[in-house]
Amino acid sequence: MSNLSVHLKKVRLEHNYTQRQVADGIGIAEQAYQRYEYGRTVPSALVLIALADFFNVSLDYLVGRSDDPTRH
Template identity: 60%
Template sequence: MAASSQGLDSFGKLCHSHLPPFYITLPFGNVYTYILALPFGSVNTQNGVDAMDFPTRLKKLRTDHHLTQKQVYEAIGMSSLGYQRYEYGERKPSFDMLIALADCFDVSIDYLVGRTDNPKINR
């Protein structure tokens, strides 16, 4: 199995992946198949600037607002374990939960997921 990132820098910026995409070469019989892999990672470089990943940003927003995990998960109507998994990076929120979290902290979804450092953009 081999991996490369040749010519994929612009694609990585286009799809806002957290790490640059790469191809994995897998042999199937006498034919090699290339599969595009878009990894989920903790580093998001957008416009050459390192941005926080979702779990880190979520925890920072919560602590900056002087809230406990319990206060947040009760405010958005979810379980404690589900919310903890967001902060630990073990689970990604649904679209509805992203909206609820953005509303709870009064920030944009783009800010919440690390696509911008401006919390009020598109609000």
């Protein structure tokens, strides 16, 4: 699994969200979100931004460039 996949699942579970809740929250299909979390596809920059905003974490954290989820 990629860092992105690991971090997506980690923050989703920390917030007690289902995959459907995340997908609905950012306006994508549940299957699309599942593909990101399972590492089958990589989201676009716009989707990455939406995910970071939804989870209130930094983009660097989501993509594995930082271990600190705090937004600066």
